[in-house]
Amino acid sequence: MLRVLECVSVEHDHRLVVLAVVVCGVACLAALNMLSRREAASGWARTAWLAGAGAVFGCGVWATHFVSMLAFQPRLPSSYEVMTTLLSAAVASLGAWAAFATADALQQRQGQLLGMMAGGLLLGGSIAAMHFIGMAAMHLPGTILIDPDLAATAVAIAPPLAALGLGLGAWGARLPRRLGGATLLSLTVLGMHYTAMAAVEIIPVPGGTSVPEFRLANGVLIAGLPGSGGLIHTGTLAIAVVGASAVILALSLSGALVDQILTTRSAREATRLRQLAGAALEGIVIHRDGTILDANAAFCRMVGLAHGQVVGCDAVDLVDAADTELVRGRLRQGATEMAEIRLRAADGAVLPVEVVTRPIEHDGRPATVTALRDISERKRAEERIRFLAHHDHLTGLPNRVLLDERLRQALEAAVATDGSYAVHCMDLDRFKSINDVFGHPAGDRLLVFAAERLRAAVRASDTLARTGGDEFVVVQPGAGRAEAASLARRLVSVLSQGIQIEGRNVSVGTSVGVALYPADGTNGERLLRHADTALYRAKREGRGTFRFFEEATDGRMQERHALEHDLGEALALGQLDLHYQPIVDCPTGRLVGFEALARWHHPVRGPVSPAEFVPVAEECGLILPLGRWALETACAEAATWPSAACIAVNLSPAQFRQPGLPQLVADVLRSTGLPADRLELEVTEGLLVDDTDRALAALAAIKRLGVRLALDDFGTGYASLSYLRRFPFDRIKIDRSFVKGLVCDADATAIVTAILALARSLQLGVTAEGVETERHLALLRAEGCQRAQGFLLGRPVPATRIRELLAVAPHGAAPPKVGAAPAGAQT
Structure with missing residues (x-):
């Protein structure tokens, strides 16, 4: 050195x-x-x-x-x-x-x-x-x-x-x-x-x-x-x-x-990129070997830290504990495919994000850039969609989809433990009338209030579901008859108390039907059906109570319930048909018209008598669509007949209780092109007693259309002479029970004679039903009866036979005897 x-x-x-x-x-x-x-x-x-x-x-x-x-x-x-x-x-x-x-x-x-x-x-x-x-x-x-x-x-x-x-x-x-x-x-x-x-x-x-x-x-x-060149x-x-x-x-x-120049350009580019990254909604972070080298403002907001706190951090430390192994694996493998992870913010909040990574160079060395998109809104929307798929949107209760799952779980638990469970079906006793009076928004609020009260009455382990309208179902795991009865009483009790609607205290009430596993069924569908049948009986026996399913009593009711369901499907699928029974002039035997009679050929049950399905339709509310269908179909068919034959159609009292019946008749006549004087509407005596004023107004409005009116089954109900004077009837019809006794029953003969005399005095036409023998027809002619119908004169036939009858026996000629009536199908 x-x-x-x-x-x-x-x-x-x-x-x-x-x-x-x-x-x-x-x-x-x-x-x-x-x-x-x-x-x-x-x-x-x-x-x-x-x-x-x-x-x-x-x-x-x-x-x-x-x-x-x-x-x-x-x-x-x-x-x-x-x-x-x-x-x-x-x-x-x-x-x-x-x-x-x-x-x-x-x-x-x-x-x-x-x-x-x-x-x-x-x-x-x-x-x-x-x-x-x-x-x-x-x-x-x-x-x-x-x-x-x-x-x-x-x-x-x-x-x-x-x-x-x-x-x-x-x-x-x-x-x-x-x-x-x-x-x-x-x-x-x-x-x-x-x-x-x-x-x-x-x-x-x-x-x-x-x-x-x-x-x-x-x-x-x-x-x-030595020198080898110049020096x-x-x-x-x-x-x-x-x-x-x-x-x-x-x-x-x-x-x-x-x-x-390059430094300035790089600085400008870096500034531009940083501004773009800072303005981006997605979080952007650059890291190497898991250590964060840089991050934009959006990422800092995601984790709730300042930029200086983020830089130098281990990326795994900012990830929720449940995803740390996933993130470590991605860092080791250099994975670039899109993935979903959860960040853990400084305040402990968990933020779901979607990440995608790409390799880059940073400060001259290999690094990785990761873009993170906040998907919390999407997750909430997905969760909401999943919730709505399994819950009722109005009350937040489980819907039928989730109810089926809970029924399956209850069945599995009962089978595994050799236990039992109960299914309760209920609806609100006066919901329809409250909905009609206060309107649908008030009806929705009523359903929400009812759901809250029912939710408070059940255990956390029970499932309370809304299956539609005002119908609710409770699945009660581990319940025997005593526990089920106790819950049913609570359900009835909580809804027996008044509910405030539109400032008024409204009494609602509920009826409950209960079915038990395994006594009343070995699967959820059967238990629901039996509980619904028990509910139907509870409503028939006074409402505001509960009933357990009873095989002997409820079997018939269940059959009737099934008939209601099948009738609704028959109307929707067009399985009903109209047959037409000839009406003749008694003195001459001329064909003057037809009466339309509903017929139902069930694909499994076979022919179903009107005496069986018409009362069911009246009870369950299907009589209105059934009556409208019959009126429209009969008028449309009669309008195609090549003669002036009239068509008689029965109206139910329920149709008169609905506003707009006269307008419906007018609309049907206009749409089918049938002249009003060819239509004769038949009503029963019960209509006159139920709501005299409304019936009188409706009949008068229909009469003004030019339609003729007939009082059906006269003498079997409560009609009085005052009704005949007040109501604008054109004709009365003698019930078949009186016609049947003409030969052997003096009282029946006297009644028929009196009815004919009364009609002549009131200048009303008369049609006798149920004429089955020549003796019946002869006696009616002798007493001056104008028209008759029955098996003797012609059985009900489908529409396809009408043209054949009219061709063989044109208007004014006696019809041939045709066909054989279906079982119980005189009307």
Whole structure:
């Protein structure tokens, strides 16, 4: 070390030494700046940056060497061989480029450490080679002795220092690190040069030869280099060095300018990208090996942390514990497919997000960018959809779908434990009337209030479901008859209390039907059906109570319930039909019209008598659509008949209780094109007693349309003479029970005679029903009856037979006897 210091301080011009240090430092910093730029480039651009860095560094080393050689004062005249000098410059530049390219390639493939070591070895070797080739170019009158220990030391210190300089300043380094790297590289060049110069001793040769001999200090000849070309004197060399320094300065300035331009452009681009990322609704986070390097504002809001708190965090620490293993696995595998995870915010809130990752470069090194989309709204919407799929939207109670699942679970539990459970069916006793009076919004509020009270009456383990309208079902797991009865009483009790609707205290009430597993059924569907049947009986027996299913009693009721269901389907599917029974003029036997009679041929039950299904229709409310269908179908059929035959259609009292019946009749006549005087509507006596004023108004309105009116089954009900005077009837019909007794029953004969006399006095027409024998017809003719119908005169026939009858017996002629009546189908 003392020898090196002595060499620098005694044998060199200090001013030129300082210049050499400056030239070396500028060249090293310029080269590292170029190397840093190659991080963002690829292809030929990356190669160009590497080549430029090699040229700048090589020229810098060469200029440093020869400035130092100019500073060297051996007190002998010296010059330099041209080709060898140029060779030293080429070795320095090409060696530096090779070192940089090798380090870059290995760093990308094998890692920074291997690249740093290989690059340092090549760079140190090229610096040493350049030095000794430059020394070999020297010509002076003397012998140059080289100390092998110092020479070896000079060569040995170059690679490690070069490797450290590259490692510190060449890979994605910021300016402070590049300055440190330039310092280490400068120490590499200067340390190697001045250590090697300290190993040199020059012995003058008498006679003034300018061809030196290189010998080791022990006297062994290394090389004697005769001149092989032109020589450069020190003055010319100084000019060359100045030129090389100018080139270095120009390249450095150019590199600095390009660096500034690229830095500004990169800064602007980074600012633009950061602004875009900051404005994005999605969270964006950049991380490497699980450590967060950067994040946008949206991500910071997601986790509830400031930007400074997020940067440097382990990404897994911001993930909900349930998803940490999933995230660790994705980080290990470098997964890029979309996935859903949950973030854990600083306040403990869990946020579901959708993530997608992509590999990127960040600060010159591989990293990963992850985009996170907040899907909490979507999750809430999906949860809402799932809830609505299994719950009633009005009351929030389970719907039929979830009820079926709970019934299945209750059955499985009962089978597994050899236990039991109960199914309760209920509806609100006066819901329809309340809905009609207060309106549908009030009806909805009533359902909500009722659901709240029922929910309070059941256990958490019970299932309370709304299956439609005002119908509710409770599944009571583990319940026997006593527990089921206790719950049924509570259900009736909670709804027996008044409910405030529109400021009024409304009494609702409920009836409950109960079925037990396994006594009343071994599956949920059967238990529901039996509980519904028990509910039907509870309503028939007074409402506001509960009933258990009883096989003997409820079997018939269940059959009736099934008939209601089948009748509704028959109406919807068009399984009903109309048959037409001829009506004839008694004195002449002429065909004057037909009465429309409903017929139902069930696909399983076969023919169902009107005496069976019409009362069911009246009880369950199907009589209204049934009556409308019969009126429309009969009028449409009669309008196609090629004669003036009339059509008689029965009306139910229920139809009169509905507003708009006269308008319905008018609409049907208009749509079918049937003349009003060809339509005769038949009503029963019960209509006159139930609601006299409404019936009178409706019949008067229908009469004004030109439609004829007939009082059916006269004498069997409660009609009085006052009704016949008040109501605008055109005809009365004698019930078949009286006609049947004409031959053998004096009372029946007297009644028929009295009815005919009454009709004549009131100027009303008369039609006798149930005429089955010639004796019946003869007696009716003798008493002056105008019209008759019955099996003797013609059985009911389908519409397809009407044209045949009218063709054989046109209006005014006696019809033939046709067909056979279905069982029980006289009406």
